[in-house]
Amino acid sequence: MVTATFTPPDERFHGSHDVPGDKSLSHRALILAAMAEGTSRVRGVSTGHDVRSMLGALDALGVAFEGDHVVSPGVRGWAAPAGPLDLRNSGTALRVLTGALAAHPSRVSLTGDASLRARPMRRLVAPLAALGAPVELTDGCCAPVTTGGADLRGAHVTLAIASAQVRTAVAVAALQAEGPSSIDSPGGFRDHTERWLAALGLGRWAGRTRFEILPGLVPPTDYPVPRDPSSAAFLWAAAALSPGSSVRTPGVSLNPGRIGFLDVLEQMGATVERRVTSMVLGDPVGDVTVAGASLRGAHVGGDLAVRTIDELPLVAVCAGVARGETRITGAAELRAKESDRIAAVVTLLRDLGADADPTADGFIVAGGARYRAARTSSGGDHRIAMAAAVAATAAGGPVTVDGFDAADVSWPGFDRALEAAWSSR
Ligand code: S3P
Numbered sequence: 001m002v003t004a005t006f007t008p009p010d011e012r013f014h015g016s017h018d019v020p021g022d023k024s025l026s027h028r029a030l031i032l033a034a035m036a037e038g039t040s041r042v043r044g045v046s047t048g049h050d051v052r053s054m055l056g057a058l059d060a061l062g063v064a065f066e067g068d069h070v071v072s073p074g075v076r077g078w079a080a081p082a083g084p085l086d087l088r089n090s091g092t093a094l095r096v097l098t099g100a101l102a103a104h105p106s107r108v109s110l111t112g113d114a115s116l117r118a119r120p121m122r123r124l125v126a127p128l129a130a131l132g133a134p135v136e137l138t139d140g141c142c143a144p145v146t147t148g149g150a151d152l153r154g155a156h157v158t159l160a161i162a163s164a165q166v167r168t169a170v171a172v173a174a175l176q177a178e179g180p181s182s183i184d185s186p187g188g189f190r191d192h193t194e195r196w197l198a199a200l201g202l203g204r205w206a207g208r209t210r211f212e213i214l215p216g217l218v219p220p221t222d223y224p225v226p227r228d229p230s231s232a233a234f235l236w237a238a239a240a241l242s243p244g245s246s247v248r249t250p251g252v253s254l255n256p257g258r259i260g261f262l263d264v265l266e267q268m269g270a271t272v273e274r275r276v277t278s279m280v281l282g283d284p285v286g287d288v289t290v291a292g293a294s295l296r297g298a299h300v301g302g303d304l305a306v307r308t309i310d311e312l313p314l315v316a317v318c319a320g321v322a323r324g325e326t327r328i329t330g331a332a333e334l335r336a337k338e339s340d341r342i343a344a345v346v347t348l349l350r351d352l353g354a355d356a357d358p359t360a361d362g363f364i365v366a367g368g369a370r371y372r373a374a375r376t377s378s379g380g381d382h383r384i385a386m387a388a389a390v391a392a393t394a395a396g397g398p399v400t401v402d403g404f405d406a407a408d409v410s411w412p413g414f415d416r417a418l419e420a421a422w423s424s425r
Helices: 023-035 049-060 091-100 122-130 164-174 192-199 229-240 260-267 302-307 309-321 332-336 341-351 382-394 404-409 414-422
Strands: 003-006 014-016 037-043 064-066 069-073 108-111 136-138 142-147 156-158 181-184 203-205 211-213 222-224 246-253 271-280 283-291 326-328 356-359 362-365 374-377 399-402
Touching: 003 382, 003 414, 023 037, 023 049, 023 069, 023 091, 023 164, 023 192, 023 222, 023 229, 049 064, 049 091, 049 404, 091 108, 091 122, 091 142, 091 164, 122 156, 122 164, 164 181, 164 192, 164 211, 192 203, 192 211, 192 283, 229 246, 229 260, 229 283, 229 309, 229 382, 229 414, 260 271, 260 283, 260 302, 260 309, 302 309, 309 326, 309 332, 309 341, 309 362, 309 382, 332 341, 341 356, 341 362, 341 374, 341 382, 382 399, 382 404, 382 414, 404 414
Parallel strands: 014 246, 037 222, 156 181, 374 399
Antiparallel strands: 003 399, 037 069, 064 069, 108 142, 136 142, 181 211, 203 211, 246 283, 271 283, 326 362, 356 362
16 A cells, blocks of 8 residues: 655646546547447547556457557457456446446456445446346345346336446447437436447437437447546646646546536636637547636535536535535435545545535535645545545645555556646746
């Protein structure tokens, strides 16, 4: 276990920083490239361990990676893996691959590390069963998950939760089904998969949240992966916490389901500029600049909570020092992430000397704290490790984070990137 110590910057900072390739889009590009028969290209994938886990699983299915080329026999030619696929910490890889493997000729098991094996997988069962795919869980809830061996038929699926992972799992299964399917859920989800499938001619919107999947072969495609707004968010939060400082991050995904945090930062009083510079298969990409200010509390709930879900630990860190209370509602999903993030952010804020309380579906932060020098733990969760490091921006002394190596899941080298941001002028 790695312990890292972050010493607060003593000056304002201004700089432009490249962040890693987007994790959600790396998973989608790799799986769609692997489903296509022939050679696709996936450029700029995330360097994080989660995406390595996806690469390892696709390799076991007989997909080859030559530089940024992905050479595949196509989903119908995927090999039977020699044993269970180990997706380690990656919920997206496990859930989306379960959908892609639902029509595989043999039964395939997918598993992960202790954290992933504790995460809820029941959400996959009814939607995939509607397509005729049997999904077996362990202990009725969890990974190892076993699927495959079924002929799929189109179905109209409605989810109770706004999960982009489950929507994507259903979509990649439905591509292999006999007849069209559709998928609906509450709103606010990242709609990367839907935008890309529409651009590839494999689907279309049938309402604000309902998307139709038109079964067919995924064509070999070139996927330039944008940079990751959920990684950039750590630098945006550092700037927001330092009045007079600013951070610019070029080329990040600006999918509306990914950038709720920018709306929250504006509500809290930070200055945010965002500019769309290009589209990748119908999904917007652009540059973001965040400038810090004296922050005020905010309310985050409903669709905004979904659109900010992975950044809520950073909302908490900003809220601790903001003027007035911050209230997060409608975010019970936080309990089902790489750790129970409601418990984790409350512990982090209390370690830093701030006042925070958990609720059933979120948390309340009193605000007005001055963070103290502290020692805290990542609890094995990458986003908690990095949020704790960012809190040092506004702390009265060093912040030490036990288990900081968890950050490698999405951003190996984040410690150096944060220090580079703090020292840029
Ligand atoms: C993701 C969707 C979200 C998000 C996760 C990545 C994706 O999870 O929290 O980090 O790439 O589809 P849910 O689908 O569980 O909401």
